[in-house]
Amino acid sequence: MLLDFALFCVAALFCVGALSLYWRSRADVTRRVYGLSGALCAAIFVAAVAPRGAGALTTTLPLGVPWIGMHFRLDPLSGFFLAVVALGGAAASAYAIGYGAQEKDPMRILPFFPAFVAAMAAVVLADDAYAFLVAWEFMSVASWALTLAHHDHAENRAAAYIYLLMASFGALCLLMAFGVLAGTTGAYDFATIRATPLDPFKAGLVLALVTLGAGSKAGLVPLHIWLPLAHPAAPSHVSALMSGVMTKVAIYGFIRFVFDLLGPPSFLWSVHPLVFGAASALVGVLFASEQSDLKKLLAYSTIENVGVIFIALGLALAFKANGEAVPAALAFTAALFHIFNHSLFKGALFFGAGAVLGATGEKNIERLGGLIRCMPRTAFVFLGACVAIAALPPLNGFVSEWLVFHAILLSPALPQWLLKLTIPAVGVTLALSAALGAAAYVRAFGVVFLGRPRSEAARRARETDPWSLGAMSALLLLCLLAGVLPGLMIDAISPAAAASVGGRMPMQSQIGxxxxxxIAEGRSSYNGFLVFAFILFSSLGAMYAIKRIWPRPLRRAPPWDCGYVDASPLTQYSGSSFAQPIRRTLGHIAFSVKERLDMPAPGETRAAHFTVDVGDRFIAYFYEPLGEAVTAIAKRLNFVSFLPIQEYLALVFAALVLMLIIVAL
Structure with missing residues (x-):
């Protein structure tokens, strides 16, 4: 019943997208589409979290392949990700009721937004290869169309093109992975695949293909190049969905393959997510600490957090392969908890960035500043989300990363020397990434909201609309609740962990x-509620002491300006100057930097100029040569376009014979 209801709501979301074309001439079309989308997402969320027993719900619809149909399944793992999709979709819909009123051409967004949410929900409910890939492609095409919504900018068109290329590559890898899983029997439903054992070579091949296919959609380094281009190009509520939800759907695909369909894992399977996760965490945060585009900064931060999640999944695979059920459950729970947390605070941050963009028309943080005076509520929510993503207590980001570090501390019990050497290095990388992430968000909030306005647009900014503020505030409240009461979330995730790794963490509700x-109450524990209470009462006590007990009256004065007489906003600390130490000490790890200084000679009155060009090494050393090679090969094969019909038929026949030989082998 719950599964049928969820599928009905998914189909209704597709219908809302189609109805938007019928309503396009109405003045309230934006409110209608987003209102219905939010209501349907709320209904899907109820179906996802409703009690359904320990088993899984399955159904088959008479769609797709004739006489076979499309299979769908709602189990603890898919239920968790369905709740993430529905919660993100509901928040984005509520935010868009206010934010969407600013769109000049809303019909480039409205038909695709509910279809995008519906496709993501269909991916996590799919129980066969056909339904999974069809929903995956719907998700890719709908998000591509939303990325292209503001097509009048050349950089947005380029971003959509690169995203489409990477999405096609990822889908091809997943298609080949399903082909290997189906084998000679051609079975494509997950139940049959799950019951068919694979030899180590085929399992390793599927793992590599899934890492490429799901990793390209999630933003794993070096498959990340589309993400910092596409997320800033899309409208802000779509960016929040792509960053906070779509990347998690890709991670669900990885989990479904590796922890479910491939059978018992080998310890070598954990090396891929550990190495790629560590690289993604470090590269993502280094790029984030350097960005001047606010939405691009948030996009690179997504790469970092995806890396954290893959590190936790790699630890879960390592423990599961060695029969360590409780540590595997700890690492897996940490991964799912961080997935949920990231969907919350990254959604709030993209909503805040959209509010800033709508109020000022600026994404460049070097042209902002002082917004805390004219947008105090947005500044408060953005600050709270920055605290959460920086993994500071008492908010939720701290708890999930704390659990990941605990799983790392349990790794010396693993017997393989490869893991004994790899995991500590990954732990050091994760610790460095966490510290750099905190610095990146201190920079982002300080430059955007504190100080003095650096442009007239920032000076004239006004607070955003109530719908946008309500959506942002709701996500921040959930961040606080998940941080103060994390035991409730851990217990809710435990059924998915038990089904995936064969173990679960201790019941947190039984701890006082x-x-x-x-692991055990006697070894280590954390109390978010006491930390929150201590911070709250100490802050209130300090405020009371300053305002009531301190004898001197409160006064306002201009900030210290480094000795400059002219209190110009240009003399204050900028985002570039904040990032310079990190860029010069660690930047060479992730990117190439060219600094150019044009200093006038003594006596000249012209202004000095300092420019910094940051280049992505992965683009320069891999993707650009690859594109040039493809272009060169295409030019050499251009003669095929002018073959006579007989030679065309012979070429097709030879290709068919070759494919049959490959399938037979």
């Missing part, structure tokens, strides 16, 4: 004082 214990 709302504390959580990863």
């Amino acid at each position: 004082w709302l504390s959580i214990a990863p």
Whole structure:
């Protein structure tokens, strides 16, 4: 019943997208589409979290392949990700009721937005290869159309093109992975695939293909190049969905393959997610600390957090392969918890960036500043989301990363020397990434909201609309609740962990004082509620002491300006100057930097100029040569376009014979 209801709501979302074309001449079309989308997402969320027992719900619809149909399944793992999709879709819909009123051409967004949410929900409910790939392609095409919504800018068209290329590559890898899983029997439903054992070579091949296919959609380094281009190009509520939800759907695909369909894992399977996750975390945060485009900064931060999630999944695979059920459950729970957390605070941050963009028309943080005075509520929510993503207590980002570090500390018990050497290096990388992430968000909030306005647009900014503020505030409240009461989330995730790794963390609800214990209460514990209470009462006490007890009256004065007489906004600390130490000490790891200084000679009155060009090494050393090679090969094969019909038929026949030989082998 719950599964049928969820599928009905998914179909209704597709219908809302189609109805938007019928309503396009109405003045309230934006409110109608987003209102219905939000209501349907709320209904899907209820179906996802409703009690349904320990088993899985399955159904088959008479669609797709004749006489076979499309299979769908709602189990603890798909239910968790369905809740993430529905919650993100509901928040984005509520935000867009206010934000969408600013769109000049809303019909380039409205038909595709509910279809995008519906496709993501269909991916996590799919129980066969056909339904999975069809929903995956719908998700890719709908998000591509939304990325191209503001097509009048050349950089947006280029971003959509690169995204489409990477999405096609990822889908091809997943198609080949399903082909290997189906084998000679050609079975494509997950139940048959799950029951068919694979030899180590085929399992390794599927793992490599899934890492490429799901990793390209999730933004794993070096498959990340589309993400910092496409997310800033899309409208802000779509960016929040792509970053906070779509990347998690891709991670669901990886989990479904590796933890479910491939059978018992080998310890070598954990090396891929550990290495790629660590590289993604470090490269993503280094790029984020350097960006001047606010939405691009958030996009690179997504790459970092995806890396954190893959590190946790790699640890879960390592523990599961060695029969360590409880540590595997700890790492897997940490991964799912961080997936949920990231969907919350990254959604709030993209909503805040959209509010800033709508109020000022600026994404460049070097032209902002002082917005805390004219947008105080947005500034408060953005600050809270920055605290959460920087993994600072008492908000939720701290808890999930704390669990990941606990799983790393349990890794010395693993017997393989490869893991004994790899995991500590990954742990150091994760710690460095966490510190750099905190610095990146101190920079982002400080430059955008503090100080003095650096442009007239920032000076004239006004607070955003109530719908946008409500959506942002709701996500921040959930961040606080998940950080203060993390035991409730851990217990809710435990059924998915038990189904995926064969173990679960201790029941956190049985531990007193709302504390959580990863392994046992006597070893280590954390109490978010007490931390929150201490921070709250100490802050209130400090405010009371300053305002009531301190004898001197409160006064306002201009900030210290480094000795400059002219209190110009240009003399204050900028985002570029904040990032310079990180760029010069660690930047060479991730990107190439060219600094150019044009300093006038003594006596000249012209202004000095300092420019910094940051280049992506992966684009320069891999993707550009690859594109040039493809272009050269295409030019050499251009003669095929002018073959006579007889030679065309012979070429097709030879290709068919070759494919049959490959399938037979």
